Amino acid sequence: MAPIAPKEPYKLLNTQASINAKKIRFELNQIELPIGISETFGMIIHPGAALAVPITNDEKVIILRQYRFAVSRRILEFPAGTLEDGESPLESMKRELAEEAGYQANRWDHLGQMLPCPGYSDEVIHLYLARDLIKLEEKPKGDDDEDLEVLSMTIEEFENCLASRNELLDGKSITAWYQARRLLKA
């Protein structure tokens, strides 16, 4: 296969409205698509994010049960976070792994990049597998609004949980897990 296809930019004709919300921005833009059609679309401008699948030396999956206001539920998600200004995806991920899960990892593998919602967001999430974990004695302070619990499961328990239909599956977490499994089996 060829490397990742190059960008094919659309032509921005005008921005009709916009709202800034913390790290993201929503814009209503009139654009001209590569096929020549002009239309008005809404989209999120996002700084990007990073996610890690943390696996302990005794093969436990570390995952969060986290409250997400947008869906009004507690869902299963791997530790992840939005990139801060000037931060590389891996630096960001090391910070989030400590703040959210309370771990430091000494072995990092890159699992590629994923798009959570290419229909209306430019967000790209950098995926990692984090191994050789060390549990921190104290979690560094993260965001005040985080409402989460750190869980540990065997790989089998985790896969049964995904198969059960009792979870609303988080796209970024399942995509990362799909990629991680290949390295874990190798």
Add this chain to the structure above:
Amino acid sequence: MAPIAPKEPYKLLNTQASINAKKIRFELNQIELPIGISETFGMIIHPGAALAVPITNDEKVIILRQYRFAVSRRILEFPAGTLEDGESPLESMKRELAEEAGYQANRWDHLGQMLPCPGYSDEVIHLYLARDLIKLEEKPKGDDDEDLEVLSMTIEEFENCLASRNELLDGKSITAWYQARRLLKA
């Protein structure tokens, strides 16, 4: 495992700004989280969507190479679409499978529900596996702004393509594929 955890609504204090954009709406809301903290967050209100993994009788994966303005690229995605008013997820999916890929399916399995970006969108995507496919002689007319190509690959070609790191992975498609594989192997 228990069934899908019930919703835990946040308290909406006030909507500070909003923008309507076709089928989606962006709101900047001051809310009170279940942990008692009040904050202002941006979020997408979305009607929901459906996606299908179409597999032909000779075990080919049908997938689209589709232009997505939000990421300015052509990405690999399974046929999917936003629910229209009054349409069930399965009805919507049958329409999209015909319009986007040019197929009708006689065997449908539900693969659960996924959340593409629970951090800032309430969108839920209903996932299906579509089998016993019949190629339509003519594709019904879909959206004017669609810019896509229909591809057919063996399962091995598709998995190699995902492993290659030459694709920006679409979260909803990989999540559906992860769930579909279990049924395809059974």
